[in-house]
Amino acid sequence: xxxxxxxxxxxxxxxxxxxxxxxxxxxxxxxxxxxxxxxxxxxxxxxxxxxxxxxxxxxxxxxxxxxxxxxxxxxxxxxxxxxxxxxxxxxxxxxxxxxxxxxxxxxxxxxxxxxxxxxxxxxxxxxxxxxxxxxxxxxxxxxxxxxxxxxxxxxxxxxxxxxxxxxxxxxxxxxxxxxxxxxxxxxxxxxxxxxxxxxxxxxxxxxxxxxxxxxxxxxxxxxxxxxxxxxxxxxxxxxxxxxxxxxxxxxxxxxxxxxxxxxxxxxxxxxxxxxxxxxxxxxxxxxxxxxxxxxxxxxxxxxxxxxxxxxxxxxxxxxxxxxxxxxxx
Numbered sequence: 001x002x003x004x005x006x007x008x009x010x011x012x013x014x015x016x017x018x019x020x021x022x023x024x025x026x027x028x029x030x031x032x033x034x035x036x037x038x039x040x041x042x043x044x045x046x047x048x049x050x051x052x053x054x055x056x057x058x059x060x061x062x063x064x065x066x067x068x069x070x071x072x073x074x075x076x077x078x079x080x081x082x083x084x085x086x087x088x089x090x091x092x093x094x095x096x097x098x099x100x101x102x103x104x105x106x107x108x109x110x111x112x113x114x115x116x117x118x119x120x121x122x123x124x125x126x127x128x129x130x131x132x133x134x135x136x137x138x139x140x141x142x143x144x145x146x147x148x149x150x151x152x153x154x155x156x157x158x159x160x161x162x163x164x165x166x167x168x169x170x171x172x173x174x175x176x177x178x179x180x181x182x183x184x185x186x187x188x189x190x191x192x193x194x195x196x197x198x199x200x201x202x203x204x205x206x207x208x209x210x211x212x213x214x215x216x217x218x219x220x221x222x223x224x225x226x227x228x229x230x231x232x233x234x235x236x237x238x239x240x241x242x243x244x245x246x247x248x249x250x251x252x253x254x255x256x257x258x259x260x261x262x263x264x265x266x267x268x269x270x271x272x273x274x275x276x277x278x279x280x281x282x283x284x285x286x287x288x289x290x291x292x293x294x295x296x297x298x299x300x301x302x303x304x305x306x307x308x309x310x311x312x313x314x315x316x317x318x319x320x321x322x323x324x325x326x327x328x329x
Contacts, residue, residue, distance in 0.1 A: 037070035037097045039239045043136055043166050044225040047305050048076055051164055051222060052132075055307065057083065061131040064088055064156060066120050067138025071098035071113070073166075077134075078113035086125060088118040121148035125156045127320075133157060133310070135165040139213065146212060153213075154316035161313035163213050164305060167206040171226075171300035176291045183287055184245065187280040191245040210306035215313075222305035230296040233268040233288050237281060239299070250281050268295075 057063075059082040065074040068087035078085040079102075089095050098115045118124045120142040133153050135142075142149045153163060170177045184191045210219050231239060241251055253274050257266055268285060275281040291297055310316070 034093075034097055035238050036094070036242045037072070037101065039235060040069075040242045041168055041227065041229075041301055041303075042072050043168075043305075044227065044303055045076055045080070047166075047222050047225050047303060048073060049081065051305060051307055052077070052081060052083070054220065054222070055132065055162055055164075057131060060084055062086065062129060063132045063134055064123060064125060064130045065134045065136065066123065067135060067141060068098065068115070069094050069136070069138070070101055071115060072101070073134070073136045074098075074113055074115075075102055082112065084112045085114070086130075087113065087115045088120075088123050088125070089115065090117060090119050092117075121145050121152045123152055123156055127155055128158050130156045131158055132162045132164060135163070135213075137166055137168050139165045139167075139209070143212060150213065150311060151316055151320070153310050154313055155320050157310060157313070161310040161317075162307065163310045164307035165210055165213060167209060167304050167306075169206070169302050169304075171302065174300060176287075176297070176299070179287055179290070183280070183283045184240075187278075187283055188245040188247060206304040207306060210308075211311075213311055214306060214308040215311050218308040219306050220308050222307070225303045226300060227303070228298055228300040230298050232295055233285065233292075233297075234263065234266045234271065236288060236297050236299075237271065237284060240284070247280050249276065250279055253279075253281060 062084045063074075063077055063086070065071065065077070065085060065087045068074050068089045069091075071087040071089070074085045074087040077083045087095075087098060089098065095115050095117065102113060102115075116124060120138075133156070154161065157163075170180075207219060207221065237250075237254060240246055241254060253271065257270055257274060261270065268288070271281055272285050275285075288297055
């Protein structure tokens, strides 16, 4: 398949231009919210059920999903399992995706699911109002502000201070993932950071990561769940584009093509025709040639879930000066 440099000047003139100088996690996930909702792996429903059963959460208990994204896990907890869920999400685009996702449900502004603007260290939730703080693949974004985040969690949590976090890792034993790691290391300047390097991450131990939030002696682990999914080339690129390390130019290429064609009509050749010669998309095309079978690439991943009492919960609680706040209905 050709990998020649695109000569279509119309693309260079008309490709969407994003203000990438403002790019941070909030901007990125607003721009990629629809792609995230459609292509990023969802937490397995059975592991969510295992969590609430292990904690003995009664129906109607309040759960705060911090960094909820398009509220996929929040939707399961609220509409399938009967909990009152507040999805806290700072990115406007993600909140809009969440609203579209649950629009089929009546009274979406009423309980059991509310979607609000907020951050891990400033949730806007009342004191002592939450039975469980949940982080679904968002906890790594809070590490840089860990002290304020855990203080905020302690403020909103009721006793005994339950927190839980998911961690999703691609199959670390896969030759495909090893090769993908090498390609991303060469083509993505932001991939080398520990926060972004989730593709090939043997050094990341989910339990050790959980210990940032949970008392180490009280960490409990749910059964690991392994999933696999087939992707065509376009879907493969879109999955990777939901990660923060994906190059801005290649995001613009995909968005330009999507403006020209329906997703089901997008082909490898149409993507490569618009890609620069040394781009990540061209390298991914070569990787796809090597590992795909019948134009499908199978990607496996593993979800782990850790839960327990918030680290230093009692100490944090004792040192909080609670302001007056309105209780949730």
